[in-house]
Amino acid sequence: MKLANRMQSFTSFIVMDILERAIALEEAGHNVVHMEVGEPDFELPAPVGAAMVDALMRGETHYTHSLGTMALREAISRNYLRIYGVEVDPQRICVTTGTSAAFVMLFGALLNPGDRLAMTDPGYPCYANDALLVGASTVRVNPPLPDGSRTPYCLTTEVLEENDLTGVDLFLVSSPSNPTGMLTDEAVYRWLLERDIPVISDEIYGRLVYEDATPRTALSISDDIIVVDGFSKAFAMTGCRLGWIVAPPELVGPLNRIAQNLYLSPPSVAQWGAIAALEQCDDHLEEMRSAYSKRRERLMVGLEELGLKVAGRPRGAFYLFADVSRYDSDSLHFCRRMLDEAHVAATPGVDFGKNGTQSFVRFAYTRDLGQLEEGLARLRRWLPTL
Template structure:
């Protein structure tokens, strides 16, 4: 059976004619250009995980007789089909590599080997007991059915009250949209605020799902290299260098760096966006998890900004799939109609369970103190092991670590570390397709004993 010649990169749609030296394929003939194969996927197929190698060039005389294989031959009679079904290129986005690492780690565990999970941003603690009690009560006494598409009124009121209590910012419950996790909130925000072809600024390193979801919606991600000198955050000066922008996504505290945009700098950024008609979307899902100074909400400066938050991180409710947005008036009806059609409503049980969580801060703040202890433990261990360059983790529960003295292939580094020690990390390519091959992200959200054991194994492995 001859090799199928696919003539476009399945990631960026770049032309890859039969004689192209840039074409890379896996054993299943998934096809990518060299830049995507190496820069985005780290030399591994995002579909099967296999190695991506240079596609051989078919001799010209054979190419005339067999230009390409457009469809499968059938078993009966091996009939050549002239037409085939095709998949939308919008679905050919890069993977969320952290989830691929989680799958590999889970497969290792299923085989009987132990794993210490530092690859995903999931709190080690379960939801507070009042949340569990509310869920039990709801299961016994409430009808778990559809709710209003924007969320139940008591929860929207509780979220609005939270802004007054935590930030001294007055929020009308009508601004609040409860969502199926913050992931749904970003989809709603992107669809309501931007048109195909719009340009949206995103700092790198940064959360990969921003750019991947934007790509699926045919919205251009404008990558803003925000390095150490910019505190790994976008600034008005950096924005001025990238040309026209229709939107900007910021995160404070940020994933993977843990850095924050402090109040004065956030006010400057909001004013720049307002003056240049840039729609600001502020990812605030790690608010509450800060170690030196408290977070500032962009809602304090910008009524026109879209604010996204979640019950997953600070509130320890990842699997409940519940988040929220603050939506400005000009997007309110669009977001509501999109939510009705995409999701019907957020999960009813999760909404009812979340009602008491804003009164659980004593328990939740104790988790934050543990995260800080884990962060400091991990920093000491990494420095002792010779890894002394990392982003300043002011919030969230990640360390973003420079491993360039050890490797220029962080994906392979993480694969070997998992296979040889059982410690799962996420390669930096997930967060920075340009420079992430020399970085890794470690999550310290788990139990202190597990973080300490992971640090011990990592130090021993590096010392070999």
């Protein structure tokens, strides 16, 4: 079969390869500690489940408006006011089939073949592949590595000045970042806007911040910034497949046309659960955030005791990006061995880019403290054998 040329550059998500190998080990009777996938281990919050069952029983199982129900768009708008103090017209909110669909829609609406999307390296790998689908290419912006005096892997205006952004058509900022957990300062958004570079802000981990960090949205900087957010991470709703875009008014019509053609509508039943998530789940969210915070502290100390230094001081998301070069200069090789020999699964840094990533492994703290302790104990026994 003749495949499109783009498939030569369309990479697989290595974390899924690791997960598949881990599942094969489990099927062969081994116990694996999973720190590879970025999926919350928490159950769906009860009010979300109840609202979805209700919706199902009422027969809310049909297509909705392509941009989502007005009830959910209004609930998202109210949430912006309540959490961030920002007024957002519900007409500017487009509900999407996970934030994954949001990126495809936005790139379809904003990028021509040959256009350039800028993103940090390391960064979430799907952005580049989504851009490839519309014939756009990716410009990698490289924040400093951990060996210098600056905060490692942190996107700053200094980093923007150092990189050549000529001809960049769109800049995607992800804060907190996957895989580093770093937050991006407001100055970065302002720098880009002053140079008329359109910005998308991926805020899917925005409610999962720790220490003294508070939830922030780039919408409080400017309505010209396109914001993407979703329910998967903060509300443990990955399978519900719901996200949203807040777009400038002139972009809503084009996004609607793309949604009509690509998806028809976001999942209907899940949209009723999403309203409950925003309006009845503050306590659930806080419980999950506080559990992640404790896990983060424990895993960070545990990894560093083993000589796996964490890059910087990650303040959000649920990942630690740790340097394994003391044991192996090839993080993919390290991860394969760690899985086969210690039965601990984590994701090699090379899944996220090329900027020093061969030395790093992403550990997700999406398992409870008991399992994280078990993972650390296995590493404590295994690392000295290398």
